[in-house]
Amino acid sequence: MKRGFFSWLGYALVASFLGIFVAVPVGLVLAGGMSPAYLSEVVLHPLYRQGLINAFTVATIVTIGCFALTLPLAWLAWRFRFRAKGLAEALLLSPLILPPFVGALGIFQIFGHYGIINTVGTTCGWWQQGPDWLGDHRLALVCVSEILGLYPILYLTLAASFSRLDPALIEAARMAGADRLTVLRRIILPLLKPGLFAGGALVFVWSFTELGTPLMLGFDRITAVQIYNGLADIQSNRLPLALVVVMLTVVAVLYAGGRLFAGRSHEALVTKGGSGDGSQHLRGWLALLAWTPFALVAMAAAAPHLVVVTLSVAHDWYRSLLPSGVTLDHYRQALADPQVVPSIINSLGYSAAATCLAVAVGLAIAWITVRWKPRGATVLDALAMVPLAVPGLIMAFGFLGLALVVTIAYPQLKPYLDPQRNPAPLLIIAYAVRRLPHVVRAVNAGLIQAPVVLEEAAAACGAGPFTRLWRITMPLIAGSLAAGALLTFSFSMLEVSDSLILAQQRDFWPITKVIYELAVQLGNGPALACAFGAWAMLFLASCLAAAAVFLGKGPTALFRS
Amino acid sequence: MTPVSLTNLHKTYDGTTPVLDGISLEIAAGELFFLLGGSGCGKTTLLRLVAGFLAPDAGGISFGGVDITKQPTERRDIGMVFQNYALWPHLSVAENVSFGLEVRRVPSSERAQRLEEALALVELSGYGERRIGELSGGQQQRVALARAIIVRPKVLLLDEPLSNLDARLRATMRQEIRRVCKAAGVTAIYVTHDQAEALSTADRIALMVAGRIEQVGTPRELYDRPRTEAVARFLGDANVLSVSDAARLTPGAGELSLGRSCLRPERIRFAAAATVGSIAARIVSGSYQGDRAVWTVAVGDLHLTVVESAPPVRNPGEAVFLTIDPADLVPLT
């Protein structure tokens, strides 16, 4: 269909947004690191070589672990129906709302020398004192932590892939005489291949660029942490930027490879209605059996956070299985702390604004790449995906550089773009850009599943482009839009790296920064951080529950693209 | 009542593969005009050009003398019925049907009345509040039809609207569509690959092959007087004869044509015995279909298809006599 003036205007606006807020920050960082001298140092230097090897190792282990965890669960959820399945899946996805660095407080309590595991072991007589988990087994802890934090993303991807399988294809195979295993191997897995590759690439990249987990567990011989550690000195030593270039290259190759294997963006297999979705109903103890793996995994993932909640009401917890007393004082004190209310207002404001921005831009990009497909649409799509690959700190750092460049050229913009003065605009844009890939993917999937012919029919009825978008397309992709908006909102409320770098003035601190500051205070600081962290988790959970209730959808459907 | 004029339309995909190669058509006002052809012949592309979903590389389209080639779809004042109905799942039947009126800002009282009329026309009165998911295939197609005609479009476009229905329903719906179109008095362009559909429903048919129009005419004209072999073979069975074959089959008729000719199977008669002008032949095989039989008959080494109604039993290898009227040989170009 012909595109008018407003379409091209929208295209120009979106392209400018991506150009200024994605391409330029990353470009600034890359330009700094693209020197052959630095790059060769990265390869020659034993520390950085080891860092890259470790990053690959961790990412590989984490990806395999996530698959081992989620593939059976996704298959279970697809194959069977059982009571409260929605609840099981919601619990499984709980890590999406659990801030990882709040979990760190819990991890120390679990794995510390006098922590829960060692105390259990000593009581049961397994050992005299227990190993130094945090000291000697850091790599394993990092991998386990990341697996338990990243598996929900893979689960969502796999669940969506499974749901697109046409049961008729499997029935045909079964009738041809194939047994269950053969069906799995020859029919199901090949059909799932695009989803598997896409999900696997995503998990690998996230793990490869993950900073928070190795940082808080003190595992600093890994590329992301090496970059972070070098940032303070960046003016004099540009080497971390070269590391960033290497990291981004690896990620780009992985994504390109993933896309290649995943095949072209495919139209959804439209299932003819009537024969049902082919799932089997489980009753009684079988249902319980099906429930168990979900519950176990969810508990393992949420364990650190459950410990955090316990810590928040604990009077004292030292060398014992359970805390020695219960008190609500921490909550009283934490929530009364004068930093708390402003940070809540800040976080809500930033997250809400970022969500609106991300949804608007993401919708435009998805529509341009899926429906319109003009020249340069693939470039827009690629740019929109860049924030997935670039470690959070690099983007934040790039934003700082961008602010500097712009305010030097246009000093009148200083009050708006200088993070020293008012980081709000930068923070909002940073959050929105960071979540843009998720919104675009969600809306992409929604648009692909909403056939073009429905919009053509509207055009044939005389509806112009805006009417088509508003009355036909938007309602059809409302689910995807809501999913993208929710993901953006919840991630923004819990965002760490941008907040730490850009919110430099106390007045502008979001929730995460306040929790972080509380956690490193002496005395009851960690307990206060746990209390505020528990509050934040509960708040986020309620927001998501509200969204689910008001949209009338189950929790997975909310996040399912 | 708007005539449609297509002038020398060209369309290629990727600049290399030509899909439409110089299509020109004049469709009369109020005509139920069919575009017939096999898959890949370009009929759907042509329809989408008329709809405005695609732009031609060259050539023009006009409705009632007005050139609408550059107009976007929504301004062409058309109605369209899609192959898989394209009903909006989040709207009710009434909302689907009256969507076009809403977009045109027709006042709600008039809208309600026209909705009633449209639903009555497709015999779905009272279905207004139903959800799309509750309807059967045939009902959905009728809703789609109602939605397309309620706006009183200049031109109605139908893209293989019946191919998702079962055979029985198809037969009924064909007549429904014809009735509704004639009642509404709208010019309609109908795309199909089903020759029975075209022959039974169309006012005129354009048969398309590989991006070109082979022949335009009424169903009878196309069936009885096919101009090319492609047309002959597409519409029903055809015996395509070379000059020598034709001469052999019509002894004593003299030179009939300079080229190949088409002979319809039902025009070949069995003679009880050898008569003047009859030809000796042998039954090769046959397929009994109740009301008729389709025989493969050999005249020498030439195999012919013969259709006989109320057929007696004939066994393979049996000797028979055929009578062929030279007038039944249609010359082909």
Add this chain to the structure above:
Amino acid sequence: MIGKLAVLGVIVTLVAAPVLLREPRQMREPLEVREPRQTLPAASPNSAASPALSTSLQRLVILTPHGADIRREFTLAFCAYEHHEHGREVEIDWRTPGGTSEISRFMDDRFRAAFSERFPEHRGGLAGFNQGNLDEHSPAAERAARAAFLASDVGIGADLLFGGGEFAFRTHADKGYLIDTGLQAQEPSWFGGATPIIAQNVSGETVYDKSGRYYGACFGVFGIAYSPDRLAELGLAPPTGWSDIAGPAYRGQLTLTDPTKSGAAATTFERILQQRMAAQPMALAAGWADGVSVIKRLVANSRWITDSASKPTRDAVRGDCAAGMAIDFQAKIESEFALHGTQAPARLVFVVPVGGTSVSADPLAVLRGAPEAQIAADFLHFVLSTEGQKLWSQRLGTPGGPQQVALRRFPVRRDLVGPEQRAWRSDPDEDPFAIAQGFTYHREWTGRYFTLINTLVKLTALDSRHELTLAWDAICAAGGPAQVPEAWAEFCWLPVAYDEAASAQAELDTLKKKDPVGLIRRQREWLEEATLHYRLAAALAQSASARAEKENQ
């Protein structure tokens, strides 16, 4: 419907709780930004519609890295003091952009912006306005800018800088950000005499700037914090000094702070070097090498090297490490908190390492261009007076002491550490001046080599930690350094001897300016060399062990 109401109810309660629980106004630290002053940030999103400032309420803006406890105590005490002494209603607006380095960057940025706004004609010399080392070879524009700056009252809208390292304050003073309020002339009795109440120099460290631009407000001591429970498990006696925790018994038991990330840790490591060099003042090179070997062993004994200066304390009180390097007041506060008011045995004990630490001052200063210069000078005066100094060291509930939390720091005034105040002090048995007597800081020994020391520690200990630890383990398994002198020599290898320190430092400086890639390459070479030496050390020690085993069979 019920579901919707329930969920909404939960959200409303959650949001209401902090609002309702917020501390009432008079106790609250004033956080809302009123009308923006000069170049300070514009009103934050959370400032309520603020009432107009009454003219009698004056506001002091103080930049600080200090935590909430110190801020609260000084707010309460100073505001009460001003009310009683001068009848003034004063309010303090604390600005906490972050730690010492964040504040330094903040000040650089703001002073630069303020200077360019006030003196657009000096834009050309902007690079030099805060350079203290300009000479006749420097560009004239820069010298002019510098002169203009020093003669002006260009300010950043803040009155005082309260807290940070002495090194940072010296830098700020050199840049011209800090001014002299004439305190020494105002209170000669404090600063004059043979043993002044406030000494200018303690154990070689500066307490206050001779030109009066900054003054130490309290003392801090760097030492060792340990967990008695862990030591009991290991069967070890409490450590008394650095060499104890650098010994074989503490392998894998320490938490250390990375000196390249923390000024406090860097200071501590420098003091370790100084201690060793003071033991052999005639052979400084040997002392230097000895000191570096102590540092290496500390690193080899570590289970965790962290950025945060307080993590060793937190690890020790939780029992995650047996011992770590700590700052005195942090360890004391943490230890007291862990008791939860009971008489239980302490979970954390702080030890001043014998002969190996100095006493460092934590200064404050009035900023150039302070909007409320008079009140700022009053605050400075207050902090150094007995009323202000009592807040640091006295117990809760004592007259003149803190009202909510004991701060556990040492005052700089000598007249507060005497026997008269014993009953009121939190740590009556500790005397910073006595501690300081055991150690003298000789700036000329190591002060110039700050970057070199950091680089050495980074390359020969931190970055090569893996091989270092293996070598140390092998040496310990072989019975100790005395049993395997060759391995020990390899372990103690240094790329740069003390005598070469000056030239090495110069080389590093030059590379940093002219050839950053070359600097990295040089560092890599040192790292690879160090790794080789440590591998050799491990191999030698292991073969010596194997030989000894065979002989014993």
